[in-house]
Amino acid sequence: MTDFSSAKSVSASGMQAQAQRLRHLSENISNADTPGYRRKLISFQTALGQGEQISPVQVGRVRLDQSDLSTIYDPSHPLADEAGEYEGSNVNLLIELADAREAQRSYEANLKMFDQARNMSSSLMQLLRR
Secondary structure (H helix, E strand, O other): OHHHHHHHHHHHHHHHHHHHHHHHHHHHHHOOOOOOOOOEEOOEEEOOOOOOOOOOEEEOOOEEOOOOOOEEEOOOOOOOOOOOEEEOOOOOHHHHHHHHHHHHHHHHHHHHHHHHHHHHHHHHHHHHHO
């Protein structure tokens, strides 16, 4: 029975990690036009337990993308320098949307695994009751 619990635990940790990833991706998308905004990056790690073969997923530290900020020419902008340019964000909407779709699909895969483990556990309990 612990294998089913472990599978559900790993799937639930994967769903939590992907939900947090989606939160950061949505922040990036909403701040794409904010001057000076740096894209947030998130990484995943496995939470190693003692003697466990199956490890849940943990979210690593949130980092800021250190790639160059885009330069925008708009002399009428309040942040523009004497050349009429200011620094925009380093968010690429195409990349953010692709990452959001990947995170959504990963979330759905973890949800299906969770449901499958739950259904298998329930079926096993029904068989044992007979």
